[in-house]
Amino acid sequence: MxxxxxxxxxxxxxxxxxxxxxxxxxxxxxxxxxxxxxxxxxxxxxxxxxxxxxxxxxxxxxxxxxxxxxxxxxxxxxxxNPSAGQAIGIDFARRAVHVSAVNVAHEVIGSASEPHDPGLPWEERIALAERLVGTLADGALRLDALHAIGVGVVGPVGDPDAGPAQPCPSADLPALLRKRFEAPVLVDNNTRLAALAEATWGAAAGGQDVLYLRLSHGVGGGLVVSGALHRGAYGLSGEFGHIAVESGDGRCSCGATGCLETVASVGAVLAAYRRAGGHADGLAALLGALEAGDPVALRTLEAAGTHIGTVLAAVCNAIGPGVIVLGGELAAAGPPLFEPVEQALRAHIMPISRDRVDLRPATLGEAGGALGGIALVLRESPLLSHYPARPG
Amino acid sequence: MxxxxxxxxxxxxxxxxxxxxxxxxxxxxxxxxxxxxxxxxxxxxxxxxxxxxxxxxxxxxxxxxxxxxxxxxxxxxxxxNPSAGQAIGIDFARRAVHVSAVNVAHEVIGSASEPHDPGLPWEERIALAERLVGTLADGALRLDALHAIGVGVVGPVGDPDAGPAQPCPSADLPALLRKRFEAPVLVDNNTRLAALAEATWGAAAGGQDVLYLRLSHGVGGGLVVSGALHRGAYGLSGEFGHIAVESGDGRCSCGATGCLETVASVGAVLAAYRRAGGHADGLAALLGALEAGDPVALRTLEAAGTHIGTVLAAVCNAIGPGVIVLGGELAAAGPPLFEPVEQALRAHIMPISRDRVDLRPATLGEAGGALGGIALVLRESPLLSHYPARPG
Known part of the structure; x- marks a missing residue:
């Protein structure tokens, strides 16, 4: 240490x-x-x-x-030393803990996940994280060379004015983790970290300006700007799910109305499918219907994709990213989602930018948040000057 | 040197x-x-x-x-030496050249402008710039201590793939200026530079995350992100004027339809005023009508302001700026414009961000582009490590 x-x-x-x-x-x-x-x-x-x-x-x-x-x-x-962990990433998601570690060669030694009840107390989540870290590298992970831990949490992080409830759901989290692992702890929003991971090792590896959109039970995202994670003036950045969409009038969890999230989250898309006469008790059933060519399912995804592409075009005009990465469970819908997204994006982005932006599916899946924690450590820890070239 | x-x-x-x-x-x-x-x-x-x-x-x-x-x-x-210029800013706008200079104490020594025909050849524009620089500091400006020149131009700058027509309207511009002034030349888009100037010496002085929107004959803007000018992956950033607005179906100069520019530029607002029965041969007349309380003029500005605020809310959700600065000729409309902008902004921004963003009128006016050139030099020139504390 x-x-x-x-x-x-x-x-x-x-x-x-x-x-x-x-x-x-x-x-x-x-x-x-x-x-x-x-x-x-x-x-x-x-x-x-x-x-x-x-x-x-x-x-x-x-x-x-x-x-x-x-x-x-x-x-x-x-x-x-192949089993010397240099950085650990932990993603405290709503219903699961994900961990990953890289060695001093910046190679991913291993990743592990375990789902849990959303009400699990923080002490137990931390114990779970510790247990999962212990399973990495076949239980042979050595923490002597550990530089830092990068931690993803749900919700806004980084507002200097937000008081003691910030910068993480449990004010004690960094202190508790520092004590357990005897290493500095960097905390950020887990969706933003997934953006950083995709820009480091995933669909946009090496990208300097990357927009990541996550379509899950919520709709969120993150931005990498000039190679660095973007945070915004008060810790809110990449809240693409709360950009208002045309014809949107549904009440959103954020308190506003007409947000993209109200038409493009997994729940919203399922509800729209059912309203149109479709039958699906969950996302898997909807994905099955899409695969079977169900026209109602296809139309439902087309409507959601059009809204998504329109919002992406607005953000692209504002910040000009080189790559857009679509992740989250809904991205598994594939072309029935990506095609209308691409079409609306091309229709509303400045014509001069039309061929400059690549739309790609995320590649890191659930591990993105934890890997992003590692990417954060490797990029921002004052002790590590080296940028990871090819760690995966 | x-x-x-x-x-x-x-x-x-x-x-x-x-x-x-x-x-x-x-x-x-x-x-x-x-x-x-x-x-x-x-x-x-x-x-x-x-x-x-x-x-x-x-x-x-x-x-x-x-x-x-x-x-x-x-x-x-x-x-x-009070008359030793350390940095010069030149803004080659469409119909005018603006120049400014700061001394080694980072105090603005002076600014000068001269309008010209839009067709004026580049050689003559450069000669005009040189003449204007000669008038600064009562003609006593010494260029011996000059570190660099920051130059603003119209149009996209900074796309590495764009070929020889880039990075400025005249491919020879940097070389010509370097020869005339014997100093390194930094070039960027002049609206983006105005954003940097407002974030350095203007309405958002000291702001680290600033959104600048310019409402003029075109609608453009710029972003300062984490204290640095944002450029985007291919040199396009801050193109807020080309974000699509609800109900917008007008053809835009960019080739798309429904852009904010088609409803919020000076020309678009004047046209809307006339369509609603108002009489104004130019912006001055419209501003006069607003001052006189003309309800048609007020409603026209309200409609434009609502579109502007809605677009700003979308961008704020994406990037979380601390300050929004409204500039350009149309910003002179004052409260009849700012109030509907603010209202739509508050209505569509995430409620959690509502009180975190300040909307302010620009303070640097026409000199913004040239001052931004200086700010660029002071921030990005490898020869200048010091950030200007209070130069104006």
């Missing part, structure tokens, strides 16, 4: 550590002498750095090779 | 220069000894820095005071 320092010397040292880790990542096992040649660091500095990396569990010194050497002691090889 | 260097040593040196300039700004005239005490720099380093600042014209060494001293040579006092 490294102290949470951010001075110039700590940053310089961290830069050296990153350099060494990077070389081991790129070249595989290296001797100290080879590391010295590649890094250009002095023998003393390198020795300090390697000692600390071994102590933290990030690097292991493997047994000397048996190859005969002319003289001197056998050469020790340094390698990255 | 400093070479356009950005290495660690150049940055360190620049940091020292900024420190010295800052001390002179704060304390007024200082001797070298006093500068040494306040800055903590070594005598040698300080001497180098001061010599360079005097050579660049940023600092002047004033005649030694006549006060009697006990021994040694008289004490020379160092002061900021």
């Amino acid at each position: 490294h102290p949470h320092q951010d001075g110039p010397l700590a940053r310089l040292r961290r830069g050296h550590e990153d350099l060494v880790l990077d070389l081991l990542r790129k070249h595989g096992p290296l001797s100290r002498a080879e590391l010295g040649q590649h890094s250009g660091l002095s023998r003393t500095t390198l020795s300090d750095i390697v000692t600390e990396l071994i102590e933290s569990g990030a690097v292991v010194a493997t047994a000397p090779g048996t190859a005969p050497r002319r003289r001197g002691r056998p050469v020790e090889a340094l390698t990255l | 400093h070479p356009h260097q950005d290495g660690p040593l150049a940055r360190l040196r620049r940091g020292h220069e900024d420190l010295v300039l800052d001390l002179l700004r704060k304390h007024g005239p200082l001797s070298r000894a006093e500068l040494g005490q306040h800055s903590g720099l070594s005598r040698t380093t300080l001497s180098d820095i001061v010599t360079e600042l005097i050579e660049s014209g940023a600092v002047v060494a004033t005649a030694p005071g006549t006060a009697p001293r006990r021994r040694g040579r008289p004490v020379e006092a160092l002061t900021l």
Whole structure:
């Protein structure tokens, strides 16, 4: 565990550590002498750095090779410790906890999920998270090299004026997690984190300006702007589900009327399908009807998709993203949803932008929030200067 | 003129220069000894820095005071050169050139404008800009300390794929300006620059997340996100005028239909007023009718304001700005416009955000684009690390 320092010397040292880790990542096992040649660091500095990396569990010194050497002691090889977790992501969703971890090579070591009752107390959710983390890497996950934990929660995060109820549903959450895992904790909204994950490892990997829309029991989203997670002036950003739609007059959970959520959430689409004479006791049945070519189901999705595309066009004109990612359970509807979305998007976006925006289905699924927590740590933790190139 | 260097040593040196300039700004005239005490720099380093600042014209060494001293040579006092321009902003608008300059204390030395025929060739526009710059500071503007020029142009800027016609209307513009002024040139869209200016010195001074909407012959805008000018993935951002509005079916100059611009530009509002039976040969007449309480004029502005507020609410839900600034000629309508805008904004924004957003009239007027060019230089030029605190 490294102290949470951010001075110039700590940053310089961290830069050296990153350099060494990077070389081991790129070249595989290296001797100290080879590391010295590649890094250009002095023998003393390198020795300090390697000692600390071994102590933290990030690097292991493997047994000397048996190859005969002319003289001197056998050469020790340094390698990255494959089971050393460098960052953990935890998504405290409404009805489930999701966890993921990456090692020092920024490879995902594993992910795990467990559903729970929405009323489960926070202490038990945290215990559940801890248990799930323990199952990662076949139970061999070492937390010695852990830099930070990125945590996703439901609801707005990041309003400096919002008082003690913020910045997470349980005011004690970061403190409790910090105590359990002995690492700094970064918290953000889990849908926004899913946006960051899609822009890091998912459908929009490498995208600098990404719009993520999640069509689930609620409709939300997130924005990545110039490569960074966008938060807005008071912690509200990406609330695409509460943009008013033409002809929308349904009362929304947010207190307003006519929000996109009232016509494009899973519940709203199911209700519209039933009003039109369709029979479905849940999303699975509706998806089945779509697959079977049920014209009522197709028309229902077309109407929802048109609203979605119109709202997306408005947001695109405002912020010009390069990629739009559609996620959430409703996105599983596929072309019957994506085609009307695309059509309305093209109809209402500025013609000059029409061919500049890609619409893609999300690829990370339920793990998005937890992976986004890791992406947050890798991008924003003051201790980690390296951007993850290909961690998945 | 400093070479356009950005290495660690150049940055360190620049940091020292900024420190010295800052001390002179704060304390007024200082001797070298006093500068040494306040800055903590070594005598040698300080001497180098001061010599360079005097050579660049940023600092002047004033005649030694006549006060009697006990021994040694008289004490020379160092002061900021009030007429040394550190950054120039030029706005090449459709029918006018606007220029502004700030000195090394980041105070606006002066602004100047001259209208011209929209067909004026670029060479002549540049000559006009040069002439206008020459009139600043009563013609005493010195360009020796000039760090960079920030230039606003009409149309999209910043699309890496757009080919040679970009990044400005005249592909040679930056090169021509660089040659004339012997300084680096930064170019951006002039409406976006006006947004940056309002967020720096205008209605939203100090705002980190600002939405600027300009209601003129076109309807455009700009976003400041987390303190930085937002550009979007392909150079299009803040195109609020091309967001579709309910009931909008007019053909827009962008090629789409139903854009906000078709109901909220100066021309569209005048046309709507005339269709409703009003008589006005121009905006001035319409503003006069509003002032006189003409109910047709009031209803016309109410309709436009409602569309504007609805679009603003959608954008606010997406990006959560802290301040909205309304500028452009139509903003001069005042309360008859602002009240319906505010009402529709409050009606359609998420209730949780209702009291978090401030709607304000722009304060910088026509100079906004040129001032924004300066703000761009002060924020983004690699040579200037200091953010302007109170330059106006």
